Amino acid sequence: MSQAVFSASSRSSFRHVTRLRVRWLEVDMQNIVFNAHYLAWYDTAFSDYWRSLGLAYGDTMRRFGCDVYLKKATTEFHASAKLDDLVEVCLRCERIGNSSLLFTGAVFGGNQLLNSAELLYVYADPVQQRAMPVPEPLRDLYGTFESGVEMTHCRTGDWSTLSELARAVREPVFVQEQGFAPEEEYDGLDETALHAVVSNRIGMALATARLLPTLELEEEGRPLRIGRIGRVAVLQPLRGTGAGQLVMQALQQSARMRGDSHIQLGAQLSAAGFYRRLGYQPFGPVYEECGVPHQDMRLAL
Known part of the structure; x- marks a missing residue:
């Protein structure tokens, strides 16, 4: 495996990237x-x-009655990563055999190639551990992902659907x-809510939320039409x-189209950062619901 194959310009040929920071425990005395x-x-x-495929590994393996095992790894070192470096670990599925997957891997530090690898995985029965x-x-x-296609989609509809x-x-x-x-x-x-569900390309649900009917209020002398989002999971x-952002965007768009002026939700404190990143602002005191601290948050549409 030559460095020419993995030139810095080939970084763009990898759709999947995992970003890591080098930790103290990963470096040696040098x-x-x-x-x-x-x-x-x-x-x-x-x-x-x-x-990246939109799959939960454990659920997927149980669904298909299989598991994936690393059979062979070939790697070449080109340069060194050091403490606190930010590195990008890239993977690309190169070939699918009857029971095997061949992946190309590369680790980049900035534009510099640090390491390249070929990784051969085999599908097998998890009990008998025989190839399948x-x-x-x-x-x-695998082919769909590597071709650049979106791996998830969001649907909205009523509870019966x-x-x-x-x-x-939610369960x-x-x-x-x-x-x-x-x-x-x-x-x-x-039964009265509009629901949104994000699913992967094999029909497995990944995320959901619901939008309740509009609540009409008057606040500081001005009318408000409040859409309330809940059960975000x-x-x-x-x-x-x-996936969570997709269901939120779908329901926000639905609320906007029906004339709501704001979206309001009761966020678990542990998830408040997620909603802040979507533009929601907290208001009112923290309160407990079902024994869990919550914070009301609101977004102007």
Whole structure:
């Protein structure tokens, strides 16, 4: 494997990038990254690659009754990363065999190539650990992603249309992860709300939220039409991928089109930073709901 193949200009040929900062534990006495950590970086990037496909790895493997194992790794060192460097770990699926996946990897520090690799993965039965064919839907996904196509899409609709998909997100997030009782999670408001669901290309739901009917208020002598968004949930493995932002944007657009002047929501304090990044501003005191601290937030449309 030659450095010519992995010139700095080839950085743009990778759609998937995982960005990391070199940590103290990753450098040796020469203040450069110990060689074994590059394989750990590629492993981290491979896990992130699944998120780029719009897939939760564990759920997907259970759905298809398989797992993926690294069979062979060939790597070449070109330059050194040092403590606190920001590096980009890039992956590209080059070839799909009957049961195998061949990935090209590269680590860049700025425009400098630090490391290049070929990584051969094999699909196998997780119990018998025997090779098995790459499931056809996943085979298609790799090629679709590498061709530059969007891997998720957002739908809006009523509860009768989207309840099954919305429950597939709200159940693991609110009931299993956060411990809310099912009778607290599901209420009559679902029937009157507009729902948004982000799904991947094989129909698995990743994120959801709901928009309640307009609330008309008067505040400081001016009329307000308030759209209220709630039950915002993203499956844990897909957080940080933009799925939550997609459902928020879809419902904000729907509220704008029906004439709402503002969006209001009660944010769990742990998620307040997410809403701030979308432009929401806090108002009023912090309060508890179902034992969880919340903060009301509002966005002018």
